[in-house]
Amino acid sequence: MATLSSSQLDQLVLQLKQDYQALLAEVRQELENSGEQHRIDLLNNEPGDSGDESMASTLADFNMVVVDRHVHALRDIEAALRRVREQTYGVCIDCGDAIAYARLHAYPTAKRCIECQERHERSAALSGHPGM
Secondary structure (H helix, E strand, O other), rough: OOOOOOHHHHEEEEEEEHHHHHHHHHHHHHHHHHHHHHHHHHHHHOOOOHHHHHHHHHHHHHHHHHHHHHHHHHHHHHHHHHHHHHHOOOOOOOOOOEEEHHHHHOOOOOOOOOHHHHHHHHHHHHHHHOOO
16 A cells, blocks of 8 residues: 555545545436436427437537546546555556655546656657546
């Protein structure tokens, strides 16, 4: 395990769990709203023009992008909590050094130290593949 104190680790785990619950609630709400919107659309029998259809399609696509982003964040949190259980949380996956508490406090799902993350992002930018 990284050089995190017990209270620091407890605080980070609590934050991860709170973030997880908040994201889960947002995903549920978004999915419920999209289902409700579908029912409203079905009840509305007035024919719409192509602009209405296009706007509805765009909004549906946007909602799914938001849900997809939240699901990705949920998976990141699950991975971080798995690293806690495996006692590898706070250890950089690239160099094996400790990830600074300040970085973990700002970004609790971080899996790389700041130096390795910057190197990873530069490499991804050069290859044309963004990534964390």
